[in-house]
Amino acid sequence: MRFLIPLGVFLVMVIFLAIGLSLDPRNIPSPLIGKPTPTFHLPEVSDPSKTLTPESFRGRVVLLNVWASWCVSCRQEHPVLLDLAKRREVPILGLNYKDQLAAGRDWLSTFGNPYEASGFDQDGRVGIDLGVYGVPETFVIDKKGLIRMKHTGPVTPQALEKEILPLVLRLNQEP
Amino acid sequence: MKILILLVLTLAGSPPLFATEIREFADPEKAERYDRLIGELRCLVCQNQSLADSDADLARDLRNEVYEIIEAGQSEEEAIRFLTDRYGDFVLYRPPVKPMTFLLWGGPLLILLFAGVIGWRYAGQRKIQTIRAISEADRDKLERLKKQLDDGH
Structure with missing residues (x-):
């Protein structure tokens, strides 16, 4: 009986520490979930005379992927996006974050371009409006232009199959 | 005793740890507000550093935003709202009291x-x-x- 209290306290500590260890401190919940995509007008990477705005993809469920040529984990993520683009299940739009236009274009021609279009966010202002703090980040945006999910870090095949694509499927059924 | 002297010398010798760039404020009161704010806001990249301490690229950009907001004569609350609207309460070292x-x-x-x-x-x-x-x-x-x-x- 005397050992029950310390044992209980110990178990509670173990539980809390286990929860703490399994959490990813880099995964900060975004306050933008359920809110409209912040508005932007950006030149497109492939053709700066064209403009990418949230209106460009209104009415469709899309992924908005934040990438940069200097971003190492983007390279790791890239094949997954290329694969996804081939499957034509959901259009992918890009936000080329704090990059050089030439470097961004080089990157796309070297590794392949999974994006329907990429907006060129040179000073990172649109990134700040989207609450971007670590590239790559991926947003799921619904038909009304509301942000429904944010994935921080490289999109993995598991995250795609278990979280992102099921959500896209569900959102596609919404009016 | 030797260790004590060494400790005192080490502490006294360390330069002020600020990664910030020099900012010009027309109004010293605004400079004070700016300093206070960036010391209290958390950098999202190096999570254990404030915006004032962090050398991360994003921290510099966010210092810029805070600078512009304060220089435009807006209040500290408005600067904080700008950041929490985008990054959530996580940027605050002192989170607000609410059910969460x-x-x-x-x-x-x-x-x-x-x-x-x-x-x-x-x-x-x-x-x-x-x-x-x-x-x-x-x-x-x-x-x-x-x-x-x-x-x-």
Whole structure:
């Protein structure tokens, strides 16, 4: 009986520490979930005379992927996006974050371009409006232009199959 | 003693750890507001550093935003709202009290209460045990005295 209290306290500590260890401190919940995509007008990477705005993809469920040529984990993520683009299940739009236009274009021609279009966010202002703090980040945006999910870090095949694509499927059924 | 001198010298010798660029403010009161703000806001890249301390690219960009907001004459609350609208309460080292954070703010008090109750009960038990221990010793003494008395006869 005397050992029950310390044992209980110990178990509670173990539980809390286990929860703490399994959490990813880099995964900060975004306050933008359920809110409209912040508005932007950006030149497109492939053709700066064209403009990418949230209106460009209104009415469709899309992924908005934040990438940069200097971003190492983007390279790791890239094949997954290329694969996804081939499957034509959901259009992918890009936000080329704090990059050089030439470097961004080089990157796309070297590794392949999974994006329907990429907006060129040179000073990172649109990134700040989207609450971007670590590239790559991926947003799921619904038909009304509301942000429904944010994935921080490289999109993995598991995250795609278990979280992102099921959500896209569900959102596609919404009016 | 040597170690103490070394410690004092090391501490005295370290330069002020600021990664910030020099900012010009027309109004010294705004400069103060800016300094206070960036010291209290958390950098999202190096999570254990404030915006003032962090050398991360994003921290510099966010310092820029804060600078522009303050220089435009907006309040500290507006600068904080700008950041929490985009990055959430996570940027605040002092999160606001709301249902999400009740446990965070009330947790220490709960633990203190819990510890108090345990301590109270423990102290109570100790007292009973001590009394019992004394009375047992007394009983032994009593037995011995009785025996001595009997032997004396």
